[in-house]
Amino acid sequence: MPDYNELLQQVVELIRPLAPPERPVAADTDLVADLEFDSLKVMSLVEQVEEHFDISVPLNILPDIRTVKEFTVQLQRLIEGSAP
Amino acid sequence: MEATPTEHKLALRPGDFESLSEALDYAARGETGANFYNGKGQLESVLPYAVLRDEAVEIARRLIGLNLPRGSRIALVAETCPDFLRFFYGCQYAAMVPVPLPASIHLGGHKSYVAQLRRLLLNCRAEVAIAPSMFLSFLTEAADGLPLSFVGTPERFAEMPAARGPIRPSGPDELAYLQYTSGSTRFPRGVMITQRTVMSNLASIIRYGVRVRPDDRSMSWLPYYHDMGLVGLVLSPMASQVTVDYLKTRDFGMRPRLWLALISQNRATVSFGPPFGYELCAQRLREETAGQYDLRSWRLAGVGAETIRPEPLSRFAEILAPSGFDPKAFSACYGMAECSLAVSFSPLGQGIQLDLVQAEAMAQSQEAAAASADDDAAKSLVKCGEPLPGYEIEVRDGEGHPMPERRVGTLYVRGPSVMSGYFGEETLTRDVLSTEGWLNTGDLAYVVDGSIVITGRQKDLIIINGRNIWPQDLEYIAESQPEVRTGDASAFSVTAPNGEDKAVLVIECRESSAAKRNELVGRIQALIRQDLGVDCFIELVARNTLPRTTSGKLSRSGAKNDFLQRVADGKTEQPGDSDDFYLLRRKAG
Numbered sequence: 308m309p310d311y312n313e314l315l316q317q318v319v320e321l322i323r324p325l326a327p328p329e330r331p332v333a334a335d336t337d338l339v340a341d342l343e344f345d346s347l348k349v350m351s352l353v354e355q356v357e358e359h360f361d362i363s364v365p366l367n368i369l370p371d372i373r374t375v376k377e378f379t380v381q382l383q384r385l386i387e388g389s390a391p
Numbered sequence: 392m393e394a395t396p397t398e399h400k401l402a403l404r405p406g407d408f409e410s411l412s413e414a415l416d417y418a419a420r421g422e423t424g425a426n427f428y429n430g431k432g433q434l435e436s437v438l439p440y441a442v443l444r445d446e447a448v449e450i451a452r453r454l455i456g457l458n459l460p461r462g463s464r465i466a467l468v469a470e471t472c473p474d475f476l477r478f479f480y481g482c483q484y485a486a487m488v489p490v491p492l493p494a495s496i497h498l499g500g501h502k503s504y505v506a507q508l509r510r511l512l513l514n515c516r517a518e519v520a521i522a523p524s525m526f527l528s529f530l531t532e533a534a535d536g537l538p539l540s541f542v543g544t545p546e547r548f549a550e551m552p553a554a555r556g557p558i559r560p561s562g563p564d565e566l567a568y569l570q571y572t573s574g575s576t577r578f579p580r581g582v583m584i585t586q587r588t589v590m591s592n593l594a595s596i597i598r599y600g601v602r603v604r605p606d607d608r609s610m611s612w613l614p615y616y617h618d619m620g621l622v623g624l625v626l627s628p629m630a631s632q633v634t635v636d637y638l639k640t641r642d643f644g645m646r647p648r649l650w651l652a653l654i655s656q657n658r659a660t661v662s663f664g665p666p667f668g669y670e671l672c673a674q675r676l677r678e679e680t681a682g683q684y685d686l687r688s689w690r691l692a693g694v695g696a697e698t699i700r701p702e703p704l705s706r707f708a709e710i711l712a713p714s715g716f717d718p719k720a721f722s723a724c725y726g727m728a729e730c731s732l733a734v735s736f737s738p739l740g741q742g743i744q745l746d747l748v749q750a751e752a753m754a755q756s757q758e759a760a761a762a763s764a765d766d767d768a769a770k771s772l773v774k775c776g777e778p779l780p781g782y783e784i785e786v787r788d789g790e791g792h793p794m795p796e797r798r799v800g801t802l803y804v805r806g807p808s809v810m811s812g813y814f815g816e817e818t819l820t821r822d823v824l825s826t827e828g829w830l831n832t833g834d835l836a837y838v839v840d841g842s843i844v845i846t847g848r849q850k851d852l853i854i855i856n857g858r859n860i861w862p863q864d865l866e867y868i869a870e871s872q873p874e875v876r877t878g879d880a881s882a883f884s885v886t887a888p889n890g891e892d893k894a895v896l897v898i899e900c901r902e903s904s905a906a907k908r909n910e911l912v913g914r915i916q917a918l919i920r921q922d923l924g925v926d927c928f929i930e931l932v933a934r935n936t937l938p939r940t941t942s943g944k945l946s947r948s949g950a951k952n953d954f955l956q957r958v959a960d961g962k963t964e965q966p967g968d969s970d971d972f973y974l975l976r977r978k979a980g
Contacts, residue, residue, distance in 0.1 A: 321901065337917070337919045338498055339497075339499050339917050339921050340497050340913060340914070340916075340917035340920075343916070343920065343926065344498060344920065344924050345920055345924055345925055346495075346497055346498075346644070346856075346924030346925070347413065347644065347671070348581075349411050349497070349498050349924075350641065350644035350645045351645070353645055353766075354645035354646060357430075357645070358552060365526070366496060366525065366530070366641055367496070367525045367526065368494045369496055369497065369499075369500070370497065370498070370499065370500045370504055370529070371499075371500035371501050372499065373498070373499040374497055
């Protein structure tokens, strides 16, 4: 099972290049309100996450995610679910 | 698993059928069909038309078993998957009306997606609603308390009892489907299309638009709930017995290069996209890998669904030249759901055809005077071709008088594939469709050498990344904030210097604290992103700034002109996004 804090760190690193420059990215950062993620950016992020963790992210989890933390928690579940 | 073949023995029939079920009966005699690829580009399921037909008839029997009247609406969350096709055609055999619902959801958008589905279910008075398991929880929530006969997944529907006896498919004058025209649906418009109407458009597209050949193969990542995705890349391949390969829109969004990979791998010949799709794809290509595809088979790269700018297409063609992409494969198309799909195609094999006009003269006098090639101030506009046979077009001035070639006005069309109207919306229908059959497209255009050239939009519709957005939806979001009164927000689109459309909201606001103003702007922008997935400029202005008609209604075109004037004068205050504003200012100034 991946450690939450470690995972959060990795997720933040993946998000940073997609976020507006100089904008802080932390657990309680709101992806839509604070980082201005539109649907194309969201797709880019999901793609990177899928590549990085070798998982498949189902579309239907997105509507209930707002913050970096919520995203990380969902990823943690997905990674656990896909572990052999 | 093996994909359905391109080559096949069944003689080509170019859409000359009375109904969609009749077309599928014929396609089912061959070996072609639909193939579905996953986000890794691997083949995930194969659905030959022969199997599709049998499975659709099975579904039809279960639909008939519900004892609903003919023409009942069956809402289908239109995810790109075999079940959508089974149910869509199942409705045809059962003489029910399929209603594709959007399968597009945004980060944090749970509530707004459910609300959207609910409005559509209510607007079309659906009797049955089906969603793949991934979307079921949203659909169930949306249908809560509504009097539907069935809400569930295809798997659960398969447990319903099947009716015995003969089936009577939907006939030429019955509705083939209802198509909602905008992704956002505060104000839904469900376009009613009969079998005769859609078959007429399909036959025209197949014969005169795409000019289908027996060895064609289509490829599509377009959503099934859009007219181009549904009519152009689901119904049209089937009605011409052509194999088609599908990639989910989300998988294209994540990995646009899969579009090219699948065309290469399957030697596809026909594929369509909005300009932004080509742009997204080109952005993700690196020079060192842009030569690894084989796109020589791609004979028709259709472009439509939003205003076509030539530059992104040139970039796409240039970077993919090493892969054998032929820029002559581009064809610009014009159409809309209200016409089933297509009104015109630019001639095949000639690439994007430009008309050079004197920009200044056009802005001043509504005359699209030809410019010479060495005129630096000339504007290149894309020719969308002559109307398909059976279509008449008129460009009319403000008083409704037809105008000669090269005069810009509102484009009206009349032809055999125009809708019967908007479902349950007589007033909206009367606003756009005359008793003589003329449809007001809401687009501004001129005609040159018989070819349609779109110059802008008169209707208020905003199109961003191929997605239709009604200004009312943006205004509603603003007006739902406690600081904003109803009727104090006006939304419209402006064209940025790079040719992209941008949504703009001008809001009258009393609040004077800068911090609170910034917070309000940020909040509304976030809501818009979450509901509609797009960015929006927001300008807060003083009370009584927005122009109103004598009856007190807001004038969006007036608000837009005033906004552009303020931008030109450097008088806008825009928190954030200052680069974009700077660009706009340069253009306006």
